[in-house]
Amino acid sequence: MRVTAPRIAVVGSINLDLVARCERLPRPGETVTGATFARYPGGKGANQAVAAARLGADVRMVGCVGRDAFAADALAGLHEAGVELDVREVEEPTGVALILVAADGENQIAVAPGANTLVGGFDVSGADAVLCQLEIPDSAVAEAARQARFLCLNAAPARPLAVEPDLLVVNRYELEALGERRGLVALTLGAEGAVLLENGREVERATPPPVTAVDGTAAGDAFTACLLVSHLQGRPWDEALRRACAAGAIAASRAGAQPSLPTSAEVDALVD
Numbered sequence: 001m002r003v004t005a006p007r008i009a010v011v012g013s014i015n016l017d018l019v020a021r022c023e024r025l026p027r028p029g030e031t032v033t034g035a036t037f038a039r040y041p042g043g044k045g046a047n048q049a050v051a052a053a054r055l056g057a058d059v060r061m062v063g064c065v066g067r068d069a070f071a072a073d074a075l076a077g078l079h080e081a082g083v084e085l086d087v088r089e090v091e092e093p094t095g096v097a098l099i100l101v102a103a104d105g106e107n108q109i110a111v112a113p114g115a116n117t118l119v120g121g122f123d124v125s126g127a128d129a130v131l132c133q134l135e136i137p138d139s140a141v142a143e144a145a146r147q148a149r150f151l152c153l154n155a156a157p158a159r160p161l162a163v164e165p166d167l168l169v170v171n172r173y174e175l176e177a178l179g180e181r182r183g184l185v186a187l188t189l190g191a192e193g194a195v196l197l198e199n200g201r202e203v204e205r206a207t208p209p210p211v212t213a214v215d216g217t218a219a220g221d222a223f224t225a226c227l228l229v230s231h232l233q234g235r236p237w238d239e240a241l242r243r244a245c246a247a248g249a250i251a252a253s254r255a256g257a258q259p260s261l262p263t264s265a266e267v268d269a270l271v272d
Contacts, residue, residue, distance in 0.1 A: 005058040006232035009124035011144045012045015013116040013135035014063040014087065015095035016074040017217070017257055025102045035100075041077035042097055042257040043116070044133040044156060047218045051225035051247070051261040052131070053081040057232070060084040062122045063136075064115040070094040077258035090118045095135075105213030105252060111135065124148065128232055131224070138162050150232075154224045167231070169224045186227055186241070188220060193245050196237055206241040208249035209270045218257040223248035226267060239271075246270040 022035040041050075049061040061083050065071040071094045078085060093114040100108045119140040124130050130148035132141050134155055145151050145163040153165035158177035169186045170178065185197040193207035226247035230240035246267050254260035 002232065002234045005056055006229060007060075007126070007128045008049075008052050008057045008131055008228065008232070009060045009062060009127035009129075009144075010045050010049040010052065010131045011062040011119065011122065011124060011136065011140060012048065012131070012133045013043035013095055013111075013113065013119075014041075014046045014061070014065055014074050014078075015043035015097045015111065015116070015135075016040075016070045017042035017097045017099055019099045019101060019217075019256065021101045021103075021215075021255070023103050025100055025106060025108055038256065039073060040256040040258060041074050042218075043074070043095055044135050044154065044221055045116075046074070046078055047221035047257050047261065048131055048133065048154070048225045049083050050077050050081040050258045051218075051222050051251075052229050053083050054261055054263045055226055055229045055247070055267065056264045057225075057229045058084075060086055060124070060127065062086045062119070062124060064088045064090045064092070064118050066090060066092055066094040066115045068093050070096065081258075086122060088118075090115045092118055099217060101215050101217065101255075105216045107215065107217055109217070129228060131228055132165075134159055152224070152228045154220070156220065167228065169220075169227065171220065186224075186244070188223055188248070194223065194241055194248075196241055204238045204241050206238070206245045208245040211249045211253040213252050215255045215260065216252045218260050219248040219252040221257070222251035222261050225261075243267050243271050 017040040020035040026032040053059040119136040125147040129150040151165040158174035196204040227244035250262040251260040
């Protein structure tokens with residue numbers, strides 16, 4: 001297994017999450033009261049960068065924030081995790097995610113991307129791998145793909161892809177939207193775990209350890225980061241998939257996005 005920490009460049013979104021926790025999610029047109037409110041640093045890019053750093057990678061975050069009061073709070077988790085920042089301040093406002101979380105852990109999320117729409121003009125060619133999501137423009141994803149030695153793409157939120165990643169991470173709905181894919185695809189199945197597909201054929205399957213679901217907001221981000229870090233550390237795909245399922249389960253058992261992301265030791269304790 002690799003001794004030195006893998007170098008990962010994350011090109012992605014940086015948001016401030018505004019989270020209301022309520023007994024159940026409202027139906028269309030319905031108001032639900034009795035909620036509690038909290039603010040957390042978030043964005044799929046920043047979440048995955050923090051997750052990868054906590055799992056032992058040397059991480060650089062490429063993104064954009066606004067020149068506004070939300071920017072410092074949105075970057076706080078990255079600073080705390082020791083992530084190197086390659087973040088531009090732009091005229092658009094810092095991205096914001098409005099998140100409703102029910103008592104059973106189910107959520108609804110609406111994102112105002114703001115500054116994330118201006119991500120671009122970076123150099124990530126020195127990284128061992130580049131990790132992207134789809135909360136940034138297609139042009140930024142294509143720019144990252146051209147420079148990447150190994151590209152891992154979490155295709156969320158789903159839209160048609162203009163690149164062919166080395167590793168694609170999707171859930172059921174995202175894979176449906178993308179259609180059949182060749183190459184390596186990690187398909188997350190929620191409480192059922194995940195499968196690894198190669199050219200459409202299942203090659204590995206893993207199930208998560210049992211946990212009590214509290215907030216599923218960053219479970220997919222923990223899974224994606226752990227799968228990539230584990231692979232770059234030289235672990236076989238079956239072990240990498242088990243560790244990724246454990247990381248996602250831990251994140252789902254805790255409140256908030258970045259506060260829920262596990263360390264390598266916490267993942268090891270569940271897998272070993």
